[in-house]
Amino acid sequence: MNSGILLIDKPIGYSSNQVLQKVKKKLSLKKVGHFGTLDPFADGLLILGIGKGTKLSNIFLNEDKAYVAEIFLGEEKDTDDLEGDTTFKSSQTVSYENVISALKNFEGQIEQVPPTYSALKHNGKPLYDYAREGNPITKPARKVIIHELKVIEFKFPKLKLEITCSKGTYIRAIARDLGRKLGIGGHLQSLRRLKQGSFDISDSKSIDSLCEENIISIEDCTKIFNEISISDNEYADLKNYGKTRSKIKKSGYFRGYNNDNFVGILSYSKNHLVKEILV
Known part of the structure; x- marks a missing residue:
């Protein structure tokens, strides 16, 4: 078995682990790991480590990431994304100028409270387990860096952004906090990962088109x-x-x-x- 990495274009509707298992079965691989998850409703670049390439995760997990995110304004949800229950709704509208002004609060180093529905642990247990049991845990704010926020399209209530950020950034939290800054609520409606470090979605493969020759060797994937x-x-x-x-x-x-x-x-x-x- 070749060791290295695979660049997968994860489809919507699958968890990162489901994609991993599909790839593992298709290519008859023994040791596979991923370098950062994507939620089932999200799609885009998912990096898988193969064989000894799984040890690269400690290196590549720390890389910056880039996304295209669509935010729905005027409605907040308990999961901060489209799959949750509505907790707040507003009939108020906002202008493009309002949005641009509010986005300035999310540039550079910011403090971000992780979503209560997340895989972060509290006493060894994921936060989403507490939330599903009706006992949501709010973690302290963490410092993250937003390198770039670019508006691609705005037609209320939908706002499409391209976001480049540091590891540990929750795009769902940006949607939630932007909605709160505007006073009307907001949640993440779609998310596509474009980049992770030096790796780009344009070099990825779909699960269906994947073959063993697509494994990038450890030597070739570390040319940086x-x-x-x-x-x-x-x-x-x-x-x-x-x-x-x-x-x-x-x-x-x-x-x-x-x-x-x-x-x-x-x-x-x-x-x-x-x-x-x-x-």
Whole structure:
């Protein structure tokens, strides 16, 4: 089995785990993991790690993401998306100028309260379990970064945005909080993920068209990292001890090569090159 990643265009109506299981069965894969979930009502880029590529999740989960989101203004729901029950409704309308002014509050670093229906844990239990039992838990606000908010289309009550943001950002919470800022409520009606780090939806495949040749090798999917050459002795240390002394003193991740052969992904810590993945 090849190790690496797959770029999937997740369809609406499937959970990320359902997509993972379909891909696993179709390609007869043993070890598969995803690098960040999408809700069933959302579609777009879903990155799957294959074999040793699952270890890349710690790296790629931290990447920025880009979405196209459609927000419905004038109605708030308990889940902050179209699948929930209505908790507030307004007959008031707002102008394009009102929306542009309100969106300025969501630029740069902001504090965001996660939705009560989310997979975040409280005492080891997902928040959505508490909410479904009628005991919603409100987590403290967390700092996230909104790099860009661009209006694609506005025709009240629908607002379509392109959003580029840091990891941990809830687009549902942006919809909720924008509606509250405007005083009329709001919820997320649709969501499509366009990018995650250097990976783009244009390079993804549908589940139906997928084949094993679409697996991007660990070497090819990490070309954003600098290359570093390691000696035979250093390579032996990495295989035997997971690290080797080094004088490079550069932070970040590296693609390691021994005698011009790709051997894996390394990082630097405390005067050592550390094994992240050896192929």
